[in-house]
Amino acid sequence: MAGLENLHSHVMQKHYAIIGGGWAGCAAAVELTQAGHRVTLFEAARNLGGRARAVDCNGMKLDNGQHILLGAYTATLDLMLRLGIDEQQTMLRLPLQMRYPTNSGGMDLLTQRLPAPWHLLFGLIRSTGLSKTDKFALLRFLSKMRWMNWHLANDCSVAELLTRYAQTARSIQLLWRPLCLAALNTPLENASAQVFLHVLRDSLGARRSASDMLIPRVNLTNLLPQQAALFIEQRGGKVQYGTTVQAINRSTLQSQCQSPKWQIATTANHGHDKNDAFDGVVIATQAKHAQALLSKAVTNNASPSWTTFQYEAITTCYLQYPPNYKLPHVFFALPDDASNDTWGQFVFDRGQLDAQQAGLFAVVISAANAAIELEHAALGTAIARQLSKTFAMPELAHPIWVKVISEKRATFACTTGLIRPNNATTLTGVVIAGDYTASDYPATLEAAVQSGIRAARLIV
Numbered sequence: 001m002a003g004l005e006n007l008h009s010h011v012m013q014k015h016y017a018i019i020g021g022g023w024a025g026c027a028a029a030v031e032l033t034q035a036g037h038r039v040t041l042f043e044a045a046r047n048l049g050g051r052a053r054a055v056d057c058n059g060m061k062l063d064n065g066q067h068i069l070l071g072a073y074t075a076t077l078d079l080m081l082r083l084g085i086d087e088q089q090t091m092l093r094l095p096l097q098m099r100y101p102t103n104s105g106g107m108d109l110l111t112q113r114l115p116a117p118w119h120l121l122f123g124l125i126r127s128t129g130l131s132k133t134d135k136f137a138l139l140r141f142l143s144k145m146r147w148m149n150w151h152l153a154n155d156c157s158v159a160e161l162l163t164r165y166a167q168t169a170r171s172i173q174l175l176w177r178p179l180c181l182a183a184l185n186t187p188l189e190n191a192s193a194q195v196f197l198h199v200l201r202d203s204l205g206a207r208r209s210a211s212d213m214l215i216p217r218v219n220l221t222n223l224l225p226q227q228a229a230l231f232i233e234q235r236g237g238k239v240q241y242g243t244t245v246q247a248i249n250r251s252t253l254q255s256q257c258q259s260p261k262w263q264i265a266t267t268a269n270h271g272h273d274k275n276d277a278f279d280g281v282v283i284a285t286q287a288k289h290a291q292a293l294l295s296k297a298v299t300n301n302a303s304p305s306w307t308t309f310q311y312e313a314i315t316t317c318y319l320q321y322p323p324n325y326k327l328p329h330v331f332f333a334l335p336d337d338a339s340n341d342t343w344g345q346f347v348f349d350r351g352q353l354d355a356q357q358a359g360l361f362a363v364v365i366s367a368a369n370a371a372i373e374l375e376h377a378a379l380g381t382a383i384a385r386q387l388s389k390t391f392a393m394p395e396l397a398h399p400i401w402v403k404v405i406s407e408k409r410a411t412f413a414c415t416t417g418l419i420r421p422n423n424a425t426t427l428t429g430v431v432i433a434g435d436y437t438a439s440d441y442p443a444t445l446e447a448a449v450q451s452g453i454r455a456a457r458l459i460v
Helices: 002-007 023-034 074-082 118-126 132-147 158-164 169-184 193-202 225-234 287-297 376-390 445-459
Strands: 015-019 038-042 054-057 060-063 091-094 097-099 108-110 213-216 238-240 245-250 262-266 280-283 311-320 331-333 346-349 360-366 401-412 430-432
Touching (some): 015 023, 015 245, 023 038, 023 074, 023 280, 074 445, 097 169, 097 331, 108 118, 132 169, 132 193, 158 169, 225 238, 245 287, 262 280, 280 287, 280 445, 287 430, 311 376, 430 445
Parallel strands (some): 015 038, 015 280, 038 238, 280 430
Antiparallel strands (some): 054 060, 091 213, 097 108, 311 360, 311 401, 331 346, 346 360
């Protein structure tokens, strides 16, 4: 890394403002810092991470939602490497799998440690809970999508795509539906088939390690944002917490021959000179906040055109049991049916990831708009009952405590034909970054990191 920094030492240092300390903002700040520039990162909250961050819960630091990364997350893994983060210490790497509890009526699919595509082929052959008809239909579908280069002439819903290529009801319910919910956080009936195929292309359709599942052992703030802040500050940059940016304005402190400079108006001026003139600004906030800042900044008061996003919720239910309670594997898929009050889609045994969290289970509900209408206590009781029945362990019906965390605007709804904005704006020296910007991927950590890096390179 020192060599790379020396390579950029001849670059004329500029000063950039990053608005928003989520994963996109952190990626942009690190990219600009490593290129030899100085950054000031403004974050409205008291810690970094945005919608993927740690929160205080019953004396513990837990994530606001359980995440899984993929081996295909090349930009994220590269950024972690640049920050000196050890993957083996911070994440558990597992082969791609879709495993349901024994006797739950599900399936058990575990890909093998073989070169692609044999890892998936032998995994399907050895899987249980799927008939020969199910397996042949899956193999035909994947073969056809590979032949089509994972591309559709016209986008359609994932449900329509699966019906068109004769996927069985059981394979849809046990494999495709949970995969779609986990990747796109959008129901099959509305989810973009083309974006879903991009995810399959870069996981199932790529090298074997690309389909590996990476489960964080540490909380998400410690995993990357905190290390990014340290990287920035050690190289002369600043991270301003608890500082909401209200407006960006063209600086009057420049000559007409200079490129436009920008000043930042904030709710707090501690550590920030309101007269600072920045050479560029990366707006890495949620879409609606970015739109508001851009609308205020345009000189003719004409609001820039913008996509209207719909949003989907994600709920994570943490259940604490005695430390000796343990699941057979670190995580399972769960049969879910909202009409029967069984909401959980995946369960993670946090104690197998971090010994300090022994007995703590995390249950995830994606596309959770219906689930969040329930009272937290009622939802927690229903999930505990679901675990007890699914695993045939009556004791799971009585956790020591339950904490439900819902992100109502966790991701944009990744629907068919959705047009997402590019990183560039109509303002010279101002770019946007976030998982909602134009990308092959849905709203994921990888999409956020890729967007932040693109924005940083574009602004330079």
